[in-house]
Amino acid sequence: MATPARSIHKIGRRRVIGSFASAKMREMVEWESQIERDFLYHLEFDHDVIRYVSQPIKFRFSQDNKYHYHYPDFEIFRHSTPKRKFIEIKPYHITLKPEFIEKTEAIKAKMFSDGFDYAVITDNEIRIEPILSNLKLLYRYKLHEYSQANVSKLVHALQGSGLISLTFSELEKIAQEFSLELIDCYSCIANKVFDFDIKVPLTENTLLIVADRKLR
Numbered sequence: 001m002a003t004p005a006r007s008i009h010k011i012g013r014r015r016v017i018g019s020f021a022s023a024k025m026r027e028m029v030e031w032e033s034q035i036e037r038d039f040l041y042h043l044e045f046d047h048d049v050i051r052y053v054s055q056p057i058k059f060r061f062s063q064d065n066k067y068h069y070h071y072p073d074f075e076i077f078r079h080s081t082p083k084r085k086f087i088e089i090k091p092y093h094i095t096l097k098p099e100f101i102e103k104t105e106a107i108k109a110k111m112f113s114d115g116f117d118y119a120v121i122t123d124n125e126i127r128i129e130p131i132l133s134n135l136k137l138l139y140r141y142k143l144h145e146y147s148q149a150n151v152s153k154l155v156h157a158l159q160g161s162g163l164i165s166l167t168f169s170e171l172e173k174i175a176q177e178f179s180l181e182l183i184d185c186y187s188c189i190a191n192k193v194f195d196f197d198i199k200v201p202l203t204e205n206t207l208l209i210v211a212d213r214k215l216r
Contacts, residue, residue: 030054035123036089041135042126044078046143047192050077056086061110063103064147072118085117092122110207130201137202141146142184147179151188154178158210169204 018026020040031037031054043049044117056075060067072086072184094100111118124130154175158164166174172185187193194208 138190214216
């Protein structure tokens with residue numbers, strides 16, 4: 001686990017803070033707002049994300065001819081780019097304040113001149129429903145160990161019959177023939193054995209697609 005550039009203290013704070021158990025990295029990640037915590041669900045299901053770090057650096061920038069320090073909330077490492085990317089998470093209403101806009105512009109200017117990427121992400125982007133609820137639901141099953149042999153047989157049987165799409169309830173019923181339970185079905189969806197439209201609620205009537213990728 002990476003050492004944060006700034007410690008997140010639990011004593012004497014009114015807002016809720018905590019730790020997130022990352023399935024992607026198999027380690028705990030600290031968060032200091034519930035919006036930050038919700039953002040982590042998105043990172044966990046983003047296949048381009050290799051890893052991420054909380055409170056990664058103490059960053060010095062200049063504003064109004066004075067030096068200031070900024071602690072980005074996260075640094076994200078991606079397969080698609082070697083460029084370092086830092087993220088600040090804020091409630092949308094905060095980002096409308098002139099003083100925040102001015103400070104962010106100064107931080108961005110220095111970040112970009114140093115060769116880094118920097119972005120502010122708000123709750124309006126993070127808490128889109130039903131996407132967030134779907135991610136939270138599936139995250140419960142991401143590390144569940146299903147029988148890879150039985151899932152492979154299930155997938156091959158579906159593909160062999162020409163059935164490339166089916167509802168969740170149909171999957172649950174067919175899965176029983178391969179000694180797989182409901183929890184295994186959820187885990188298969190969480191691990192992209194089956195795809196679905198993340199923008200619709202995941203229910204028994206949700207249409208699932210047999211994914212064209214290797215099993216984990």
